[in-house]
Amino acid sequence: MRILLATLLLTLFTINGYAQNEPYQIDVTKLDSGLYLYHSYAEYKGNKVSANGIVIEAGDSVVVIDSPWDNEQTIQLLDWVEAEIVKPVAAVVITHAHNDRIGGISVLHERNIKTVSSQLTKVYALKRGFEAPKKIFEKETTLNVGEVTVNVFYPGAGHTVDNTVVYISPYEVLYGGCFIKSSGAKDLGNIEDADLDSWGGSIKNMQRRFPAPKMVIPGHGNYTPGAIENTLKLLGYQ
Numbered sequence: 001m002r003i004l005l006a007t008l009l010l011t012l013f014t015i016n017g018y019a020q021n022e023p024y025q026i027d028v029t030k031l032d033s034g035l036y037l038y039h040s041y042a043e044y045k046g047n048k049v050s051a052n053g054i055v056i057e058a059g060d061s062v063v064v065i066d067s068p069w070d071n072e073q074t075i076q077l078l079d080w081v082e083a084e085i086v087k088p089v090a091a092v093v094i095t096h097a098h099n100d101r102i103g104g105i106s107v108l109h110e111r112n113i114k115t116v117s118s119q120l121t122k123v124y125a126l127k128r129g130f131e132a133p134k135k136i137f138e139k140e141t142t143l144n145v146g147e148v149t150v151n152v153f154y155p156g157a158g159h160t161v162d163n164t165v166v167y168i169s170p171y172e173v174l175y176g177g178c179f180i181k182s183s184g185a186k187d188l189g190n191i192e193d194a195d196l197d198s199w200g201g202s203i204k205n206m207q208r209r210f211p212a213p214k215m216v217i218p219g220h221g222n223y224t225p226g227a228i229e230n231t232l233k234l235l236g237y238q
């Protein structure tokens, strides 16, 4: 019986594992005037997982925070911007060198779109076989898109050694990327490259730099309040 069950489970898992022949489709939600949240998807440990990214439209152009998970979905996102916003993408910020943030960088470079990251993300991108982002900063940089200010900040190591966060004014939205877990997250997710000892202190650095965000958007999952608090709790602070 046990063997039969195991075989059945294996069969189901296999069917599930190979059912994904269609490419994943990104989806986009409007958060505010000129501010959009998009999801891209990938299979992680046998499950379909979504990743959050941001599209900002202001003045004559668009800035994107994080590339979708792969080339195909990056093309979909650029097509969406072209069809729905009809303005050029001035830059894409890469918040760390994992697939869910940098997976489409070669498509961005083919289209001559400027990519922005920290020096550390450039180092890890090259280490992991990705193209290096083009515009590099050390600790912090600011991009102006029309009236909108996009502040990219390195808080210290956490989810990865190179993870950065982004503060978007005047919306007062703090985009934490994978450095911040959602309020509903039950664990810290992929911690293969994490620095668990530094992560909590790095969150404090982020809070000192951006003390009062109105909304916090994590790298995965929803943006209901309590994301920073839950991340600290999952790290054992309480």
Ligand SMILES: [Zn+2]
Pocket (backbone or CB within 6 Å): 096, 098, 100, 159, 160, 178, 190
């Ligand atoms: Zn990551």
